[in-house]
Amino acid sequence: MKMYPQNKPKTSAGRPKKKDEPSFFDSVYAVVRQVPYGRVTTYGAVAEATGLRMSARMVGWALSTCAHVQPRIPAHRVVNRLGVLSGRHHFATPTLMQELLEQEGVKVKDDTVVDFKQLFWDPRSA
DNA sequence: AATTTGACTTACT
DNA sequence: TAGTAAGCCAAAT
Numbered sequence: 001m002k003m004y005p006q007n008k009p010k011t012s013a014g015r016p017k018k019k020d021e022p023s024f025f026d027s028v029y030a031v032v033r034q035v036p037y038g039r040v041t042t043y044g045a046v047a048e049a050t051g052l053r054m055s056a057r058m059v060g061w062a063l064s065t066c067a068h069v070q071p072r073i074p075a076h077r078v079v080n081r082l083g084v085l086s087g088r089h090h091f092a093t094p095t096l097m098q099e100l101l102e103q104e105g106v107k108v109k110d111d112t113v114v115d116f117k118q119l120f121w122d123p124r125s126a
Numbered sequence: 127a128a129t130t131t132g133a134c135t136t137a138c139t
Numbered sequence: 140t141a142g143t144a145a146g147c148c149a150a151a152t
Contacts, residue, residue, distance in 0.1 A: 024148075024149080025149095042134090042135095043133070043134050043135085044134065044135060044136095047134080047135090047147085052147070052148075053147085054134080054135055054136070054146070054147065055134085055135090055146080055147035055148055055149095056133090056134035056135060056147080057131095057132060057133085057134050057135090057146095057147060057148075057149090058132090058134090058147070058148050058149065059133075059134075060132065060133035060134065061132065061133080061148080061149065061150075062133095062149095063133060064132085064133065065150095075133080078133075079133085080133075080134060080135085081134075081135065085133090086133050086134080087133030088133085089133080090133055091133095097133095
């Protein structure tokens, strides 16, 4: 059940196989990197920003690979549409994501971002 | 090569 | 109001 990629995906951020064809992952990374400090966004919003609109699942997959990608992606700023830290268990430690958020001034309670609606950052408003 | 799973979301029953 | 179904695309088994 370990769906973790042993090898870097050929479409990883660092090595796009096609120069003129930005991969889905690259787009995700680009968007997530644009998330301001102390703000959060959702998988759906990122997916929409990348053109995949509702394929938010892929955003999560892309972020799963981001852990070993060079330009470290602030994946802790990406939560599901409810503001829940659904991906916390994919970090180095399950509590890392929450701690990172709290470090940035984002209050997290019960694995959910407090005032998520206010802290939500829409990629389209970049 | 086909099937299953996955950091999700929306819509229908 | 809650539960179930489908959609999305890619990687792993």
